[in-house]
Amino acid sequence: MSAVTPWGLLAEFEDVPSLLHASQAVREAGYTRWDAHTPFPVHGLNDAMGLAPTRLPLVVFAAGLTGCSSFLLLQWWTNAVDYAFNISGKPFFSIPANIPVTFEGTILLAAITAFVGMLVANKLPHWYHPVFKSSRFARATNDRFFISIERADPSFDPVATRSLLEAAGAVVVEELED
Amino acid sequence: MSFLNTPEPIDNTWERPGERPPLTTPEQTFTTVTDTVCGIVENPKPPRAWWIALGVSLSLLGLFGAMIVYLLFTGIGVWGVNNPVGWGFAIVNLVFWIGIGHAGTLISAILFLFRQKWRTAVNRFAEAMTIFAVACAGVFPSIHVGRAWVLHWFFPVPNQMDMWPNFRSPLLWDLIAIATYLTVSLMFWYMGLIPDLATLRDRAKSKVRQIAYGIPALGWRGSNRHWLRFERAYLLLAGLATPLVLSVHSVVSFDFATSQLPGWHTTIFPPYFVAGAVFGGFAMVALLIIPSRELFGLKQLITIRHIENMNKIMLLTGSLVGYAYAMEFFIAWYSGNSFETFAFLNRAFGPYAWAYWIMIGCNVIAPQFFWSKRLRTSPWFAFGIVALINVGMWFERYVIIVTSLSRDFLPSSWEYYSPTWVDGLTLLGSFGLFFTLFLLFVRFLPMIAMAEIKTVMPAADAHQADHKPLGDYWGDFPQGRAERSRWRASVGLEAKGDNKLPAGSRFDPPADQDSEEVTS
Numbered sequence: 001m002s003a004v005t006p007w008g009l010l011a012e013f014e015d016v017p018s019l020l021h022a023s024q025a026v027r028e029a030g031y032t033r034w035d036a037h038t039p040f041p042v043h044g045l046n047d048a049m050g051l052a053p054t055r056l057p058l059v060v061f062a063a064g065l066t067g068c069s070s071f072l073l074l075q076w077w078t079n080a081v082d083y084a085f086n087i088s089g090k091p092f093f094s095i096p097a098n099i100p101v102t103f104e105g106t107i108l109l110a111a112i113t114a115f116v117g118m119l120v121a122n123k124l125p126h127w128y129h130p131v132f133k134s135s136r137f138a139r140a141t142n143d144r145f146f147i148s149i150e151r152a153d154p155s156f157d158p159v160a161t162r163s164l165l166e167a168a169g170a171v172v173v174e175e176l177e178d
Numbered sequence: 179m180s181f182l183n184t185p186e187p188i189d190n191t192w193e194r195p196g197e198r199p200p201l202t203t204p205e206q207t208f209t210t211v212t213d214t215v216c217g218i219v220e221n222p223k224p225p226r227a228w229w230i231a232l233g234v235s236l237s238l239l240g241l242f243g244a245m246i247v248y249l250l251f252t253g254i255g256v257w258g259v260n261n262p263v264g265w266g267f268a269i270v271n272l273v274f275w276i277g278i279g280h281a282g283t284l285i286s287a288i289l290f291l292f293r294q295k296w297r298t299a300v301n302r303f304a305e306a307m308t309i310f311a312v313a314c315a316g317v318f319p320s321i322h323v324g325r326a327w328v329l330h331w332f333f334p335v336p337n338q339m340d341m342w343p344n345f346r347s348p349l350l351w352d353l354i355a356i357a358t359y360l361t362v363s364l365m366f367w368y369m370g371l372i373p374d375l376a377t378l379r380d381r382a383k384s385k386v387r388q389i390a391y392g393i394p395a396l397g398w399r400g401s402n403r404h405w406l407r408f409e410r411a412y413l414l415l416a417g418l419a420t421p422l423v424l425s426v427h428s429v430v431s432f433d434f435a436t437s438q439l440p441g442w443h444t445t446i447f448p449p450y451f452v453a454g455a456v457f458g459g460f461a462m463v464a465l466l467i468i469p470s471r472e473l474f475g476l477k478q479l480i481t482i483r484h485i486e487n488m489n490k491i492m493l494l495t496g497s498l499v500g501y502a503y504a505m506e507f508f509i510a511w512y513s514g515n516s517f518e519t520f521a522f523l524n525r526a527f528g529p530y531a532w533a534y535w536i537m538i539g540c541n542v543i544a545p546q547f548f549w550s551k552r553l554r555t556s557p558w559f560a561f562g563i564v565a566l567i568n569v570g571m572w573f574e575r576y577v578i579i580v581t582s583l584s585r586d587f588l589p590s591s592w593e594y595y596s597p598t599w600v601d602g603l604t605l606l607g608s609f610g611l612f613f614t615l616f617l618l619f620v621r622f623l624p625m626i627a628m629a630e631i632k633t634v635m636p637a638a639d640a641h642q643a644d645h646k647p648l649g650d651y652w653g654d655f656p657q658g659r660a661e662r663s664r665w666r667a668s669v670g671l672e673a674k675g676d677n678k679l680p681a682g683s684r685f686d687p688p689a690d691q692d693s694e695e696v697t698s
Contacts, residue, residue, distance in 0.1 A: 107419075
């Protein structure tokens with residue numbers, strides 16, 4: 001067994017108002033490498049943490065455009081260029097007859113990108129994380145709220161950070177190991 | 179069977195001006211929601227009714243498999259399809275199941291965009307049902323093609339004929355639409371499941387459960403940096419799924435509407451099919467949810483108001499469908515086209531009149547009972563109605579497909595269609611596939627979206643103390659007639675039906691009210 005390396009602090013909060021209050025306090029104290037853990041998306045927490053909006057919508061829009069053009073191109077190339085076959089005198093390629101498939105392709109690629117993009121941006125799957133070592137943390141997916149601050153944060157100080165969290169209303173603050 | 183009719187824990191079906199009704203019973207907390215929903219999955223012994231239902235479903239699933247094997251080894255001749263009626267039961271069942279598959283995405287996407295928060299209690303259920311219904315739907319065209327082993331010819335992949343699929347054909351549009359719908363619905367469903375799978379992982383008592391739920395939970399740790407992107411992706415998927423769900427049944431209707439056949443060649447088909455799909459889909463959700471909330475004790479989360487809301491949607495869409503039936507008749511007459519006129523008169527009064535009037539009775543007349551508040555808030559009465567609606571929606575597709583095909587332009591090519599025993603047992607068997615998947619779902623996955631339902635609970639709102647008088651989803655809720663009229667008198671509402679509050683009443687919003695909307 002190698003020696004344990006300390007990772008940071010984990011603070012537990014009982015309800016939404018105290019979590020929001022504490023998040024504001026941690027942000028104002030200048031921390032950057034920290035996170036809040038909640039059982040459901042808490043309204044107002046993004047502002048309290050000062051999180052920037054995600055660029056996911058732009059990526060999804062680009063994927064939608066790609067889906068639209070590639071499915072249109074696919075239909076044109078397969079039915080009008082590579083193997084043109086005459087079906088009841090219909091034109092080999094015309095926009096109206098090719099709209100339904102183009103539309104579905106747009107949605108398909110955009111939706112896959114929204115889902116996969118969310119996972120990639122969140123670095124999921126990520127089955128191991130130091131917070132899982134805390135037995136209290138099991139309630140983060142049930143009914144309790146947590147803030148974790150990493151030791152790697154430039155503002156981190158074992159004593160000052162702990163007292164900040166305690167002053168902000170944490171019921172328990174514990175040390176986490178990596 | 180008194181255990182199937184326990185009293186409703188809350189009556190939240192009446193409207194109180196200026197307030198929103200609570201969506202859970204008042205004593206619910208985050209902890210009780212988790213315990214209630216996970217308790218069903220963690221219970222080592224499922225209810226006896228579950229075992230019985232699973233036994234029946236598995237037998238039907240076996241029957242389904244046997245019928246498909248018989249069909250594949252013998253040929254399409256074992257079905258009742260004949261020369262004019264080439265589509266028969268297989269396509270009726272396809273449209274029936276794909277229609278049922280519409281309510282899930284409607285609830286999860288469209289109601290989400292409209293901020294209908296009551297959806298949180300029923301969306302997981304409905305999405306699961308969607309996926310299983312689409313799976314059932316997918317089987318029928320695959321076996322109807324006759325040579326199921328060359329199904330890949332549908333897809334733009336190189337094949338032994340060195341040909342590409344014909345993208346100008348509505349049948350191919352249909353395939354692509356359904357495949358897209360299944361993929362997007364699966365992603366939407368699974369994404370919503372991730373936080374709830376993490377809850378089950380964290381509550382797991384055994385290593386096996388921890389690993390079984392832990393792997394699909396992807397290491398979700400409720401990080402708010404993750405929630406930010408999760409919520410954005412969820413909104414994007416809802417925005418993408420909304421036009422998708424409307425397009426899928428429109429494309430299914432193109433299979434008919436782009437043909438020349440009298441009774442099919444109509445422009446009303448896309449909206450009419452979508453309304454019918456929503457109607458039939460909600461009927462199936464209600465059919466599953468009414469017994470489930472009794473059996474699994476979920477009445478405090480899926481309240482009577484949820485049932486009422488679904489019944490109202492069925493009343494609306496059922497009436498839309500009724501309007502479409504009437505409009506088809508009108509246009510048949512107004513067009514002056516004798517083939518079209520004949521097709522519709524033949525539907526109502528010809529050899530398939532029995533099917534037509536079953537359709538009218540179940541789809542147009544049955545939901546009209548929901549105008550009565552008393553009836554639409556009685557779950558078991560509603561159960562009977564939604565069962566009828568499911569029958570009616572199946573017959574709608576039967577009427578559309580069979581009547582038009584069996585009597586087209588030339589009387590010399592008319593023929594009556596009669597299904598065979600293989601047709602009937604295959605349809606029955608598809609219910610086996612649907613219910614087997616559904617029963618496994620309620621046993622092993624959380625059937626209510628816990629993380630979502632927690633967002634609409636009072637304790638999720640940090641400002642609850644500031645606008646409590648507005649009573650957004652909480653507050654004391656007067657129960658019973660006498661208490662309600664006392665409450666109405668206390669805020670100055672004297673006359674019955676008078677819903678406008680006098681100025682300065684205690685339910686008026688304060689002037690500096692926090693205008694921020696709580697988003698789920």
